[in-house]
Amino acid sequence: QVQFVESGGGLVQPGGSLRLSCAASTSMFNIYAMGWSRQTPGKQRELVAEITSAGTPYYADSAKGRFTISRANGADMVFIQMNNLKVDDTAVYFCSAREKGSFDYWGHGTQVTVSS
Numbered sequence: 001q002v003q004f005v006e007s008g009g010g011l012v013q014p015g016g017s018l019r020l021s022c023a024a025s026t027s028m029f030n031i032y033a034m035g036w037s038r039q040t041p042g043k044q045r046e047l048v049a050e051i052t053s054a055g056t057p058y059y060a061d062s063a064k065g066r067f068t069i070s071r072a073n074g075a076d077m078v079f080i081q082m083n084n085l086k087v088d089d090t091a092v093y094f095c096s097a098r099e100k101g102s103f104d105y106w107g108h109g110t111q112v113t114v115s116s
Contacts, residue, residue, distance in 0.1 A: 002026040004095050004107030011113045017083045022095030022107060029076040032105075033098050036069060036080045038091035038112075045094070047103075049080055062088075085114045
């Protein structure tokens with residue numbers, strides 16, 4: 001069983017920045033690809049960034065150039081730095097993990113609100 005605790009969400013003005021953190025409770029963190037997804041009411045969950053076990057990042061078009069995903073395998077943590085935030089980035093952000101196929105393990109999420 002893999003569990004996550006996300007932190008770092010909050011209220012920020014448009015154009016501002018936030019860094020979300022996700023701490024994993026697993027001894028096998030190194031083998032997982034890690035992702036950050038977001039969801040707003042009435043919409044499907046959207047994967048915004050993923051980082052492979054080898055550290056290669058991938059981004060949704062909505063995140064390219066603004067978000068940076070990173071991981072610290074020694075600390076079993078994954079991060080996402082979000083810059084130039086927009087009102088449309090408002091959502092609950094979840095970290096997740098997968099070994100193969102779909103993401104199997106999810107955190108409870110942290111709220112990000114972008115508003116003036």
